[in-house]
Amino acid sequence: xxxxxxxxxxxxxxxxxxxxxxxxxxxxxxxxxxxxxxxxxxxxxxxxxxxxxxxxxxxxxxxxxxxxxxxxxxxxxxxxxxxxxxxxxxxxxxxxxxxxxxxxxxxxxxxxxxxxxxxxxxxxxxxxxxxxxxxxxxxxxxxxxxxxxxxxxxxxxxxxxxxxxxxxxxxxxxxxxxxxxxxxxxxxxxxxxxxxxxxxxxxxxxxxxxxxxxxxxxxxxxxxxxxxxxxxxxxxxxxxxxxxxxxxxxxxxxxxxxxxxxxxxxxxxxxxxxxxxxxxxxxx
Amino acid sequence: xxxxxxxxxxxxxxxxxxxxxxxxxxxxxxxxxxxxxxxxxxxxxxxxxxxxxxxxxxxxxxxxxxxxxxxxxxxxxxxxxxxxxxxxxxxxxxxxxxxxxxxxxxxxxxxxxxxxxxxxxxxxxxxxxxxxxxxxxxxxxxxxxxxxxxxxxxxxxxxxxxxxxxxxxxxxxxxxxxxxxxxxxxxxxxxxxxxxxxxxxxxxxxxxxxxxxxxxxxxxxxxxxxxxxxxxxxxxxxxxxxxxxxxxxxxxxxxxxxxxxxxxxxxxxxxxxxxxxxxxxxxxxxxxxxxxxxxxxxxxxxxxxxxxxxxxxxxxxxxxxxxxxxxxxxxxxxxxxxxxxxxxxxxxxxxxxxxxxxxxxxxxxxxxxxxxxxxxxxxxxxxxxxxxxxxxxxxxxxxxxxxxxxxxxxxxxxxxxxxxxxxxxxxxxxxxxxxxxxxxxxxxxxxxxxxxxxxxxxxxxxxxxxxxxxxxxxxxxxxxxxxxxxxxxxxxxxxxxxxxxxxxxxxxxxxxxxxxxxxxxxxxxxxxxxxxxxxxxxxxxxxxxxxxxxxxxxxxxxxxxxxxxxxxxxxxxxxxxxxxxxxxxxxxxxxxxxxxxxxxxxxxxxxxxxxxxxxxxxxxxxxxxxxxxxxxxxxxxxxxxxxxxxxxxxxxxxxxxxxxxxxxxxxxxxxxxxxxxx
Numbered sequence: 031x032x033x034x035x036x037x038x039x040x041x042x043x044x045x046x047x048x049x050x051x052x053x054x055x056x057x058x059x060x061x062x063x064x065x066x067x068x069x070x071x072x073x074x075x076x077x078x079x080x081x082x083x084x085x086x087x088x089x090x091x092x093x094x095x096x097x098x099x100x101x102x103x104x105x106x107x108x109x110x111x112x113x114x115x116x117x118x119x120x121x122x123x124x125x126x127x128x129x130x131x132x133x134x135x136x137x138x139x140x141x142x143x144x145x146x147x148x149x150x151x152x153x154x155x156x157x158x159x160x161x162x163x164x165x166x167x168x169x170x171x172x173x174x175x176x177x178x179x180x181x182x183x184x185x186x187x188x189x190x191x192x193x194x195x196x197x198x199x200x201x202x203x204x205x206x207x208x209x210x211x212x213x214x215x216x217x218x219x220x221x222x223x224x225x226x227x228x229x230x231x232x233x234x235x236x237x238x239x240x241x242x243x244x245x246x247x248x249x250x251x252x253x254x255x256x257x258x259x260x261x262x263x264x265x266x267x268x269x270x271x272x273x274x275x276x277x278x279x280x281x282x283x284x285x286x287x288x289x290x291x292x293x294x295x296x297x298x299x300x301x302x303x304x305x306x307x308x309x310x311x312x313x314x
Numbered sequence: 315x316x317x318x319x320x321x322x323x324x325x326x327x328x329x330x331x332x333x334x335x336x337x338x339x340x341x342x343x344x345x346x347x348x349x350x351x352x353x354x355x356x357x358x359x360x361x362x363x364x365x366x367x368x369x370x371x372x373x374x375x376x377x378x379x380x381x382x383x384x385x386x387x388x389x390x391x392x393x394x395x396x397x398x399x400x401x402x403x404x405x406x407x408x409x410x411x412x413x414x415x416x417x418x419x420x421x422x423x424x425x426x427x428x429x430x431x432x433x434x435x436x437x438x439x440x441x442x443x444x445x446x447x448x449x450x451x452x453x454x455x456x457x458x459x460x461x462x463x464x465x466x467x468x469x470x471x472x473x474x475x476x477x478x479x480x481x482x483x484x485x486x487x488x489x490x491x492x493x494x495x496x497x498x499x500x501x502x503x504x505x506x507x508x509x510x511x512x513x514x515x516x517x518x519x520x521x522x523x524x525x526x527x528x529x530x531x532x533x534x535x536x537x538x539x540x541x542x543x544x545x546x547x548x549x550x551x552x553x554x555x556x557x558x559x560x561x562x563x564x565x566x567x568x569x570x571x572x573x574x575x576x577x578x579x580x581x582x583x584x585x586x587x588x589x590x591x592x593x594x595x596x597x598x599x600x601x602x603x604x605x606x607x608x609x610x611x612x613x614x615x616x617x618x619x620x621x622x623x624x625x626x627x628x629x630x631x632x633x634x635x636x637x638x639x640x641x642x643x644x645x646x647x648x649x650x651x652x653x654x655x656x657x658x659x660x661x662x663x664x665x666x667x668x669x670x671x672x673x674x675x676x677x678x679x680x681x682x683x684x685x686x687x688x689x690x691x692x693x694x695x696x697x698x699x700x701x702x703x704x705x706x707x708x709x710x711x712x713x714x715x716x717x718x719x720x721x722x723x724x725x726x727x728x729x730x731x732x733x734x735x736x737x738x739x740x741x742x743x744x745x746x747x748x749x750x751x752x753x754x755x756x757x758x759x760x761x762x763x764x765x766x767x768x769x770x771x772x773x774x775x776x777x778x779x780x781x782x783x784x785x786x787x788x789x790x791x792x793x794x795x796x797x798x799x800x801x802x803x804x805x806x807x808x809x810x811x812x813x814x815x816x817x818x819x820x821x822x823x824x825x826x827x828x829x830x831x832x833x834x835x836x837x838x839x840x841x842x843x844x845x846x847x848x849x850x851x852x853x854x855x856x857x858x859x860x861x862x863x864x865x866x867x868x869x870x871x872x873x874x875x876x877x878x879x880x881x882x883x884x885x886x887x888x889x890x891x892x893x894x895x896x897x898x899x900x901x902x903x904x905x906x907x908x909x910x911x912x913x914x915x916x917x918x919x920x921x922x923x924x925x926x927x928x929x930x931x932x933x934x935x936x937x938x939x940x941x942x943x944x945x946x947x948x949x950x951x952x953x954x955x956x957x958x959x960x961x962x963x964x965x966x967x968x969x970x971x972x973x974x975x976x977x978x979x980x981x982x983x984x985x986x987x988x989x990x991x992x
Contacts, residue, residue, distance in 0.1 A: 064837050065837065065838075067805075139364045139367065139368070140360065140367075143351075143360070143367075143371070146343065147343075147344065147347055150340040150343060150344055153336065153337075153340055154337075154340060157333065157336075158327060158329040158333055158337070159327065159329055159333065159334055159337040159403065159406055159407070160337060160340075160407075160410075188805075189805075189808070189838060189839065190805070191362070191807045191808060191809055191810070191839070192351075192809050192838060192839030193351075193839075194348075194351045194352070194839075195351070195352070195425065195839035196809070196837065196838050
């Protein structure tokens with residue numbers, strides 16, 4: 031039971047789940063400050079939960095489609111722990127998807143459309159007939175766009191009419207570019223499984239050792255891109271050490287994703303304080 | 315990259331019908347959401363009217379693309395000789411190019427988006443070669459559309475070439491594919507014109523397509539595409555699962571429920587006929603009735619297919635889409651019927667001790683549901699309350715609402731008003747209040763119309779638009795701005811109402827207020843061309859016509875089809891005395907918005923200057939047909955009457971203009987002069 035519970039908890043991918051909730055919060059923040067409206071707690075909770083359930087549905091779908099790959103990598107998921115039948119896991123995915131859609135609809139119809147787009151993106155990423163995660167760097171683009179959609183979903187509470195066209199371009203680049211550069215590290219743990227199933231990643235293309243180096247460089251660049259995009263040189267004081275720390279962690283033989291996420295959360299905290307003190311940094 | 319190997323690998327991919335269909339639906343949904351989110355006027359899927367958006371995104375466009383997909387599948391099956399399930403896999407990947415069109419359009423249009431519409435009818439099919447004429451910017455097509463069509467044709471050609479290596483087939487495939495695409499484009503409006511081919515009065519195509527029993531125009535289009543899917547589906551199935559075709563068209567086991575559905579429809583038609591005779595005069599309705607009965611049959615036979623088989627899944631998917639297209643009430647009843655036949659009946663039988671009940675209860679419930687389903691096709695969300703017409707008023711309300719909607723869409727506002735007044739006397743709900751108010755406005759009863767609309771609570775998009783524009787057109791700018799500002803405050807389509815507020819400020823010459831609204835509008839995603847249009851309006855009212863033209867030209871750089879930028883240029887040239895350029899500008903604007911009353915009025919004004927009073931009169935009358943409260947058109951008709959020495963008529967026209975807009979000084983001055991002379 032302990033093993034099953036551990037599988038279930040880690041199966042929800044808590045770190046990367048948080049990573050998806052940050053863009054939602056960012057979108058809400060942006061909407062509040064751009065249009066001078068108060069915080070809407072009810073809608074904010076609903077959209078956060080909606081994105082959360084959407085993400086959970088995508089994890090389950092990913093586990094279901096990656097059974098072979100996870101078996102090779104020996105990744106522990108609720109499926110290959112053996113305690114949850116496939117049919118029940120599928121039902122859970124459906125339940126999460128329906129919850130996600132209903133929560134979005136409770137806000138507004140157009141928020142529902144945005145959340146549907148997010149679910150379609152997850153579907154195209156993990157599942158056939160497209161299973162775009164097989165193709166590098168399309169997989170990274172999709173993950174970055176997923177975060178952008180999460181932000182737009184939060185933003186749409188305040189601008190439901192033209193959320194895509196009015197979402198600031200700088201904010202879009204701020205979300206997409208650093209993530210695109212940084213997210214290679216997620217494929218490091220799945221190297222064996224990806225190689226066995228023909229999925230192209232930085233590591234299967236470049237080899238493990240060269241891939242690690244390139245990954246480390248890219249992750250440093252992703253941190254350095256943040257002050258450039260925001261045009262706020264003071265941020266280098268935080269981004270340089272954090273970027274180097276992330277790069278160092280990625281180079282370790284005993285690589286742990288958790289450490290990269292913890293460093294990333296430190297940056298998020300710094301940015302949260304900065305944006306609250308000086309909203310003009312992101313809004314302009 | 316070896317294309318042949320890639321195609322072979324894709325053909326060998328193993329996934330279920332449901333997964334493949336989910337993939338197809340995903341591609342279609344992404345295309346539709348982005349097309350409508352980017353599209354210039356937002357009348358499609360991202361519409362502020364939720365009902366319209368829902369049917370566009372979940373019914374109309376999916377069925378359009380599914381129909382196209384199936385016809386392409388059939389074409390490639392016939393040409394290459396491959397089985398449909400083999401071809402469907404690479405076709406699905408190739409079909410994904412439809413996603414790129416909205417992104418190309420938003421880039422090419424510099425953020426304005428394009429408004430896409432269907433071809434007007436079969437007579438336009440000879441014009442479709444122009445889609446490839448890249449020197450033209452077609453009114454109804456976009457660059458994104460052209461590129462996606464080109465890619466699809468290239469894909470079809472490449473596939474046929476690889477599979478057949480036959481030059482003739484390689485040439486035929488894209489030609490037929492292109493014809494299929496254009497036939498889908500002309501299909502809806504062609505079907506709508508069928509009554510005229512059979513000798514009935516040619517009805518406004520809008521009334522046929524957008525009116526009728528169904529409340530939303532997309533549903534009518536969906537019905538047409540569903541029929542297309544059925545026709546094509548038969549041929550595809552014959553090549554895929556021959557046995558399925560005979561099973562699908564074996565009506566013996568469903569005859570009872572089909573007859574009951576038909577009886578339900580007939581009962582609905584009978585109740586509606588006294589109030590809405592057109593229920594029997596629309597070709598779409600006959601397709602709709604046939605489709606509804608067929609859907610009931612399909613739902614019935616899902617139990618006959620092996621459980622978890624592709625056939626059962628395909629039938630269920632068809633039933634879902636067909637029921638949804640016909641309407642939510644029909645969908646719910648069919649869903650109940652589906653649950654009963656697949657799951658409920660066996661459970662019911664197990665629970666019943668009486669042999670008679672076990673034998674007849676499930677069948678009895680099925681019959682009732684089938685009858686109700688048929689009835690709900692005609693009476694939609696009023697089905698439950700009207701099926702047993704104990705309250706005749708409810709039947710009359712729904713039937714008259716349907717009739718009124720048809721009159722309104724067909725621009726027969728007098729009859730629409732009459733119907734809505736009768737409905738309002740029976741039922742004072744918000745929706746009727748709104749429609750009554752709009753009808754009053756359309757028939758020139760501005761005071762009554764605005765009074766009724768002011769009582770609509772809460773404020774919504776349609777009410778704010780109608781009310782604000784009514785005030786604006788009659789010179790009551792303060793009230794108009796109050797309504798627009800309330801809409802912005804309530805976060806109702808802020809970029810639209812901010813645009814009106816900025817425009818009002820610009821036309822009043824209030825630069826600071828205009829800039830403030832423009833800044834807010836930009837934050838809300840106001841298209842760039844609107845920004846420069848408003849700047850142009852400001853310079854126009856200030857008399858700085860060169861600056862106005864510069865601004866309008868800038869607007870056109872961002873939106874080549876920006877009607878008001880063209881019209882604004884026309885006004886600037888008109889005021890500069892360059893009537894030839896003014897006429898050209900107004901005519902260009904009219905190409906993009908042929909039902910714009912102001913443009914008709916402006917063109918008419920030019921023909922007055924040219925002393926071509928006959929043409930001028932035609933334009934003003936057209937303007938008034940579109941908008942009966944176009945005060946300037948009445949004024950201009952008065953001018954013509956004055957020129958022709960018809961003083962009595964001139965006085966009548968001037969009075970009409972003043973009645974609509976009491977602050978309309980030119981009409982007041984002209985009337986005083988005329989009466990003074992007399």
